[in-house]
Amino acid sequence: MTKPATQLVTTKDALRAARARLEGPVAVVMTMGALHEGHLSLVHRAREVARHVILTDFVNPLQFGPGEDLETYPRDLDADLALVDGLVDLVFAPSVEEMYPVLPPAVSVSAGRLGTALEGAARPGHFDGVVTVVTKLLQLTAPEVAVFGRKDAQQLAIVQALVRDLDLPVRIEAAPIVREPSGLARSSRNVRLDAEGREHALALSRAVRAAEAAAPSAPGIRAALTDAVAAGSPGVRWDYALALDPVTFEEIADEHDGEVLVVMAAHVHGVRLLDAAVVEATPS
Numbered sequence: 192m193t194k195p196a197t198q199l200v201t202t203k204d205a206l207r208a209a210r211a212r213l214e215g216p217v218a219v220v221m222t223m224g225a226l227h228e229g230h231l232s233l234v235h236r237a238r239e240v241a242r243h244v245i246l247t248d249f250v251n252p253l254q255f256g257p258g259e260d261l262e263t264y265p266r267d268l269d270a271d272l273a274l275v276d277g278l279v280d281l282v283f284a285p286s287v288e289e290m291y292p293v294l295p296p297a298v299s300v301s302a303g304r305l306g307t308a309l310e311g312a313a314r315p316g317h318f319d320g321v322v323t324v325v326t327k328l329l330q331l332t333a334p335e336v337a338v339f340g341r342k343d344a345q346q347l348a349i350v351q352a353l354v355r356d357l358d359l360p361v362r363i364e365a366a367p368i369v370r371e372p373s374g375l376a377r378s379s380r381n382v383r384l385d386a387e388g389r390e391h392a393l394a395l396s397r398a399v400r401a402a403e404a405a406a407p408s409a410p411g412i413r414a415a416l417t418d419a420v421a422a423g424s425p426g427v428r429w430d431y432a433l434a435l436d437p438v439t440f441e442e443i444a445d446e447h448d449g450e451v452l453v454v455m456a457a458h459v460h461g462v463r464l465l466d467a468a469v470v471e472a473t474p475s
Contacts, residue, residue, distance in 0.1 A: 195244075195278075197279055198280065198281050200281060200283050201283075202285065202289055210245070213243040213280060216243070216335045216336065217241055217335055218244050219332045220237050220244065221339070223249065224250060224267065225264070227378075228377055229368075229376075232367070233338045234275060234278050237279075240364055241335060243280045245281045245283060246282050249285055250266060251321070251324040252291070253291075253296075253299070254314075255317075265382055302353075305345070305349050305440055306318030308440060309454065310345050318346070329361055334361055339365060340367075342466065342467055343465060347365055348437065348440065368466075370396065375389060375392055376466045380463070381464075383461075383462045385460070392462075394457065395464060395465075397419065398432055399466050399468045401415040403468060406451070406472060409472040412443075412453070416434060420432050429455070429457045430456040437450050447472045450472075453469070454466075454467045
């Protein structure tokens with residue numbers, strides 16, 4: 192198959208014009224740049240489910256709170272373009288002023304109750320910023336499919352709820368987590384870890400494996416996560432490691448039957464990392 196010629200657009204008008212020329216199903220992959228193999232896995236999945244692929248490359252200021260890493264978040268558009276050249280049809284990389292002529296915007300979107308738990312509790316307003324930019328980008332790219340990774344499990348659940356509750360005409364495709372050979376979940380923030388930090392960060396993937404090994408026992412899954420946090424790890428400050436009902440986002444009970452969403456967050460050498468998994472539980 193001939194690879195598409197990748198076009199960079201930086202304005203909404205240019206995006207709309209380029210999008211109008213794409214015939215057939217379109218998938219979008221939304222990123223904040225600093226692309227890596229995890230993002231490429233989303234691109235490859237998008238290529239499998241649609242004829243054309245649009246990648247958005249935008250560091251969204253609305254999802255960063257006071258004191259967070261907006262200014263230091265890695266940005267390298269040239270490297271991003273080189274990585275996806277020939278793999279996507281369009282790269283939309285707008286400026287902040289192009290996306291938000293006024294900050295904060297006069298009208299925004301709320302993530303609701305799901306946006307105030309876990310990551311939302313640690314980062315107030317974060318998910319409101321996420322769903323606002325996702326809504327804008329869905330309007331601008333008009334895709335049939337949007338591909339999101341499972342690593343940001345709460346974000347995925349909130350985007351699925353956004354599409355369902357606001358009747359947005361797009362299908363959300365959930366793509367598996369991509370891991371480094373060590374087991375560490377790939378993230379743009381991994382570049383901020385030195386060799387020692389990467390070693391310490393493996394505490395998260397070890398906790399994931401422990402929960403997977405404890406399945407299908409719901410009490411076992413919960414105990415594995417509790418033990419991982421209680422044991423502690425050098426250089427790791429845990430925020431949470433929980434087993435949740437994927438529909439209600441409440442912690443599972445011992446008699447839970449069905450899918451379990453394992454989610455965790457921890458600070459490793461000052462870098463906040465996430466990991467996740469989906470396992471099955473059956474009543475004992």
